Amino acid sequence: MTDATPVTPETTEPPVDQDVSERGSNRSQRPESDAFKAFVTSSWAPRAALDVEPARAAPFAAARRAMLSERFPGARLVIPAGPLRVRSNDTDYRFRPHSAFAHLTGTGWDTDPDTVLVLHPVEPGTGDSGGRGGEDGSGRSAHRAVLYVRPLAARDTEEFYADARYGEFWVGARPSLDDVATRTGIDARHVDGLRDALAKDVGADGVALLVVTGADEAVEDLVDAIRAESGLDGTTQDAGARVEDEQVTEAQWLERARIAYQRTDAALVEAVSELRLVKDAHEVEQMRDAVAATIAGFSEVVRNLPRALGHRRGERVVETTFDAHARLEGNAVGYETIAAAGDHATTLHWIRNDGAVRPGELVLLDAGVEVDSLYTADVTRTLPVDGEYTDVQRRVYQAVLDAADAAFAAAVPGARFRDVHAAAMEVVAARLEEWGLLPVSAEESLSPDGQQHRRWMVHGTSHHLGLDVHDCAQARRDLYVDGVIEPGMVFTIEPGLYFKADDLAVPAEYRGIGVRIEDDVLVTADGNENLSAALPRRPEDVEAWMASLRD
Numbered sequence: 001m002t003d004a005t006p007v008t009p010e011t012t013e014p015p016v017d018q019d020v021s022e023r024g025s026n027r028s029q030r031p032e033s034d035a036f037k038a039f040v041t042s043s044w045a046p047r048a049a050l051d052v053e054p055a056r057a058a059p060f061a062a063a064r065r066a067m068l069s070e071r072f073p074g075a076r077l078v079i080p081a082g083p084l085r086v087r088s089n090d091t092d093y094r095f096r097p098h099s100a101f102a103h104l105t106g107t108g109w110d111t112d113p114d115t116v117l118v119l120h121p122v123e124p125g126t127g128d129s130g131g132r133g134g135e136d137g138s139g140r141s142a143h144r145a146v147l148y149v150r151p152l153a154a155r156d157t158e159e160f161y162a163d164a165r166y167g168e169f170w171v172g173a174r175p176s177l178d179d180v181a182t183r184t185g186i187d188a189r190h191v192d193g194l195r196d197a198l199a200k201d202v203g204a205d206g207v208a209l210l211v212v213t214g215a216d217e218a219v220e221d222l223v224d225a226i227r228a229e230s231g232l233d234g235t236t237q238d239a240g241a242r243v244e245d246e247q248v249t250e251a252q253w254l255e256r257a258r259i260a261y262q263r264t265d266a267a268l269v270e271a272v273s274e275l276r277l278v279k280d281a282h283e284v285e286q287m288r289d290a291v292a293a294t295i296a297g298f299s300e301v302v303r304n305l306p307r308a309l310g311h312r313r314g315e316r317v318v319e320t321t322f323d324a325h326a327r328l329e330g331n332a333v334g335y336e337t338i339a340a341a342g343d344h345a346t347t348l349h350w351i352r353n354d355g356a357v358r359p360g361e362l363v364l365l366d367a368g369v370e371v372d373s374l375y376t377a378d379v380t381r382t383l384p385v386d387g388e389y390t391d392v393q394r395r396v397y398q399a400v401l402d403a404a405d406a407a408f409a410a411a412v413p414g415a416r417f418r419d420v421h422a423a424a425m426e427v428v429a430a431r432l433e434e435w436g437l438l439p440v441s442a443e444e445s446l447s448p449d450g451q452q453h454r455r456w457m458v459h460g461t462s463h464h465l466g467l468d469v470h471d472c473a474q475a476r477r478d479l480y481v482d483g484v485i486e487p488g489m490v491f492t493i494e495p496g497l498y499f500k501a502d503d504l505a506v507p508a509e510y511r512g513i514g515v516r517i518e519d520d521v522l523v524t525a526d527g528n529e530n531l532s533a534a535l536p537r538r539p540e541d542v543e544a545w546m547a548s549l550r551d
Contacts, residue, residue, distance in 0.1 A: 062185060068271060073121070081215070147187070149177060335469040338366035341356065364516055365381055376467075404519065408521065433445070462494065493519050494517065
């Protein structure tokens with residue numbers, strides 16, 4: 001990789017008092033002469049305009065912001081994209097914005113680091129369009145959205161040629177403020193104005209200032225500093241919710257506590273997560289694209305299984321085959337690919353992927369393509385390396401498939417999310433009892449005081465899916481695991497059975513077998529749709545599919 005600073009023929013000793021944080025570039029120094037600066041910033045043709053069009057997601061993102069606005073009237077909401085993250089010394093990881101930012105702006109540019117979305121409170125009904133005031137989404141919210149952006153620097157600036165992190169010479173041209181506004185439909189301003197914009201009217205009797213925590217530590221520190229300057233404690237920002245020496249009813253106290261909580265960062269983090277529980281039409285379309293790309297990646301893996309058999313790290317052949325496909329056809333993988341052969345498949349999150357792929361064994365592939373919009377699929381198939389399951393492998397596989405089918409039958413509007421897992425576990429416990437593996441009856445094992453069947457499936461059966469592979473993770477329990485299933489929800493169904501090679505509680509024929517079958521389900525008005533149904537699930541169909549790809 002190119003050094004992060006240009007090389008100069010002159011060398012100078014670093015100052016004795018040089019800060020440790022400044023020593024990463026001591027291996028080289030950029031030229032400092034006035035002649036160099038004048039020459040490097042001159043004789044450039046006018047920049048070609050970026051090909052920027054309004055994002056298809058923009059109107060959907062506006063509607064999402066309007067829904068968030070309804071929950072936080074009068075509060076200023078701060079949603080950072082996040083900074084670049086250091087990978088090693090002066091090299092950064094490839095940038096991916098915080099999922100709340102991507103959801104509320106409809107953008108996922110790699111030029112978004114340090115950008116901050118701010119929803120400024122305004123008189124109800126006078127804010128940005130995109131609310132639910134009409135069928136065309138023309139209602140107006142109680143907030144005005146502004147993106148605070150680090151825009152493209154002019155070519156006569158030092159940043160242009162000398163800044164290895166942001167400079168155009170190093171990482172390419174960033175969009176201008178106009179480019180950002182065109183793409184997102186959101187007013188864009190220079191990030192240098194962020195502090196003054198956040199501080200306006202903040203105080204105990206004024207605007208509450210809330211930030212999505214965990215996205216950008218520098219922005220959080222800025223918000224905390226503004227709160228401190230304004231006399232807020234940074235936790236509960238509604239002084240009126242706490243009344244001293246006043247007799248209030250329990251209902252009044254609870255209502256005041258609710259209002260106080262709604263003016264905390266935790267409430268905002270919770271809200272931006274819960275907004276994603278039900279997907280809109282654009283999100284469903286993106287999920288379909290992600291699943292389709294993922295299925296194609298699984299086919300590529302099957303075609304390359306013979307190559308995996310001949311490599312000492314056959315699991316890496318499986319992993320890199322899928323990951324290369326994901327990078328070519330989408331943004332990247334949505335999470336670290338699990339390519340687990342043999343006993344490695346009994347380790348739930350095996351991502352080391354350094355083992356051999358051997359004849360007669362199974363290989364468990366748990367993988368998903370993240371498309372350019374940052375939505376990801378999450379699909380698992382357990383494949384026979386030789387193309388055909390053995391009798392015991394088929395027995396275990398069929399039990400897992402039956403559990404998955406039972407979960408699909410439970411994944412309908414009006415049911416509870418927890419019912420999906422319960423349905424799968426009834427099948428798993430019954431099969432384990434049938435095989436003589438349970439120390440108690442299936443009924444006793446399924447009781448809260450039993451759960452012996454969970455020895456062989458310690459994970460849950462489902463999780464929400466979308467911008468994050470484990471989406472909506474900060475949602476309240478009563479809306480997630482205890483929540484009612486609604487049309488538009490997208491989640492996984494992924495039961496499994498895992499018999500470790502050293503598990504003395506099972507006969508030897510089961511040891512070293514791990515099976516998981518995972519599909520992505522969209523809840524519809526009258527049931528559900530298996531988004532990944534095009535990837536074979538039944539054992540005989542898997543075998544026929546693999547044979548067709550190897551011919």
